[in-house]
Amino acid sequence: MRTVLHIGMNKTGSTSLQNALHRDRAALRSSGMLYPEAGCGLSGTAVIFQYELSRVLGYSNTPAGSEGDAGKLKADLENEITAHNPNLLILSSEYFCLRRDISRLQQFLAGHDLTVVVYLRRHDFWYASLYAQAVASIPGAFPWSPGFAGYVDWLARHPDHFHSYGALLDHWRAAFPAANIVVRPLTHDLHRNEAGKPETLNMVHDFFLQISTPLPEHLAHIELRRDNRSAGPVQVQEAELNRRVQRGEAVGDFEIFPQLVEAEAVQRVILTQAADYAYIAEKYLGQTMQPLFSTAGVTV
Structure with missing residues (x-):
């Protein structure tokens, strides 16, 4: 079938x-x-x-x-x-x-x-959405250090999720032909x-x-x-800050960014993924000149 x-x-x-x-x-x-x-x-x-x-x-x-x-x-x-x-x-x-x-x-x-x-x-847009979902759904204390950059660092220490898209696709390609794997960049x-x-x-x-x-x-x-649908970036950060204050946690210099993608930690993630984006485009999309996602203009 x-x-x-x-x-x-x-x-x-x-x-x-x-x-x-x-x-x-x-x-x-x-x-x-x-x-x-x-x-x-x-x-x-x-x-x-x-x-x-x-x-x-x-x-x-x-x-x-x-x-x-x-x-x-x-x-x-x-x-x-x-x-x-x-x-x-x-x-x-x-x-x-x-x-x-x-x-x-x-x-x-x-x-x-x-x-x-x-x-x-x-990854910058994906991490922002994951962060909004985590703030809204995780009960009790947050397991990451305060702020969006802390959340991104916490993700990097939890390899259970495929934050390398190439590793995810290769996992499935080991079991099924590459031609049977459809990759769609959003x-x-x-x-x-x-x-x-x-x-x-x-x-x-x-x-x-x-x-x-x-x-x-x-x-x-x-x-x-x-x-x-996720809440806006300012509302999500304010929600995390308020939860931490209510719990009596030390929040340090908690900085609220108008756009989460401005966080330096995320910019670093995007550049780290650049080679993976190129690999996926060539291996799964047949594109040798254009990566899965453009990283043009992304700097730290």
Whole structure:
């Protein structure tokens, strides 16, 4: 069976895409495409996100499922496939970006003609979104030193996430052909079009374009809903500062930047990733003269 596995990354529109696939499950099924309910759930997410699928296969920050869990999930998935007889199976969880053993997933999807789709953002914008999410979601004390630069330094010490995009892609290429891995750089918040207006990317349209599958007619004019939107940079930094003050923490010279990307630590990260951007462009996009993301004008 032809199967598309969307592996994120997080903060690249994954929630918006998954919500769209969930909202239009019935119409997708009528068009020969299945976004299954099997593997959905976990932490009260009902049938929107396929986090249970990734957890059972070991891609999670919680204990992996047993072989029995995987067997039951596979049976449930095969029953759903039999019931709807789709031409295309769509699976999605950004937890597949975690550094985990891929063999269980290979076994689970044995016999499937698999295409892996991943969306990437330039690290300064990606880290800014991760920081906003962390401030909003982490309970109790923050594990990083005060400020956005402290958060970036903390990320660098936690290799569980693939902050080297090349390492992430090579992890999957070790198991599946490079031709089966679709890499999409998210540049809509970095560049401007000829009219001087910000470019916008409808994640739903782009996703179906990448997997070479026409959108169902009722989805042709769908508007992307910005789910899981991050707060602005000043508000996020103020939220972190207020939390620390309320806890009686020493915050030192906590500086609030009008734009997070001005932080020197992030500029350093971008330059560190420049070689990786060039490698990805050549290896996965067939571009030898243009990197995945431009680092022109980035200085420390």
